[in-house]
Each structure stands twice: as structure tokens, then as C-alpha cells.
Amino acid sequence: MAEKMLIIIISGEKDKTKAMIGLNLANHLNDETRVILFGESEKLAASGDADVTGLIKKLQEKGVIPIACSGYAENNKIDGILKEMKLEIKPISSVIADYVKNGYTPITF
Template sequence: MSANILVIISSGDADKALTGMMYAYNAMNYGWMDKVKVVFFGPAQNLLATHDAMRDMAGRIVEAARAADKDLAPTACKFLSDRDDTSNAVASLGIHVEYVGQLISDFIKDGFTPLVF
């Protein structure tokens, strides 16, 4: 069984999104899983542009991912962030902004277990 997870943060509810972000950060930081990929998708992306606690946690996730594996840098959906005019705000946190449909599918095909918050 794979010890790799794909954490998809999509909730527009900051408390729910932060719960997922906290789990992802701790899984990276404490080695609970072999690999952790974080994808911001949907309403959560707008919170990254405006919510201080989410911006802070996103910075911690970026640093933990950078230390673990540069290929696992957190990513946000380009289509949605362009639509909502948040691409620059999200990218300023160190989060890659790119189309994520194929990316999510590829991680699942590669054996990553999806967790959605």
C-alpha cells in the first residue's frame, strides 16, 4: 500500500480548509507519510488571497514541501484563480499556479490516496 497522499483543499470554510492544511503540514513535517502533495482547488483559493491564517499556513506548507521534495510543491488551479483574479496573490505565497485536472488524475494514477478537505 502506498504511503503517499494527495491533499486537496477545496472548502470555502476557513476552519475546514485550515484543518486539511494543518494535517498536510504535519504529515510532511513529521514524516507521517512518505510523500504529501497539496492542491488548492475551488473556494479555498480565494481564502488564500484574503485569510491571514491560511496565508500563514500556506507559507509553512511551501517550506515543508520545499524541504521534502521540490516536485511536491503545493499547487493551485490556474483556471479558477485566473477566473477569480487571485493568481498573483496565490503565487506570491510560493504556490505553483497551473491547471490541475490532469495533475490530480496523474497523482491518483501514481497511487496517491486523495484526501479532500
């Protein structure tokens, strides 16, 4: 398996199981793992779902801070909630490009 994994979670409430699988996988990989919440997964995280927030907290305890898309978060008025959750909020297209350029293998859920 690749040393540096980029877990991109785009699944939301309708596909919560996929989002959970991605977060769970990220929790079982090494500290080089990076997690991006994009689109509907941001809404799922902001919803306060205990399963999702629990897995995000476990990642943060390992030192893996998920990044959320600033454009989506701002447009859907959830950026404040995501910041309270201590997620990084950034323009995501350049973040993904930089990780790939630096040898991260992307996998989406």
C-alpha cells in the same frame, strides 16, 4: 496510513475550519504529501488570512508547494496573488489524475 497523500482543499471562507484542518494535516504528514487548493480555497488563500497563509508557509518550508487551479485563479483574477505567495498554478484536472495514477491517496477538505 498511506505513504503518499494528496490533500485537496476545496473549502473556502464559509468553511475555513475545514480548510485549516486540511492544511494542518498536510503539515503533519511526510514530505511525500501534496496539496491542491481548488475553487473557494484559492480565494481564501488569496484573501491574506493570516491563519491560512501561515500554514501554507509552513508547508513551503517543508518543501511542499501547494498547487492552485489555473482556470479558477485566472477567472477570479487572483492568479497574481497566488503566484506572489509562491504557489504553483496549473490546470488541476490533469494534476489530480497524475497524482492518483502515481499512487497518491486523495482526501478532500
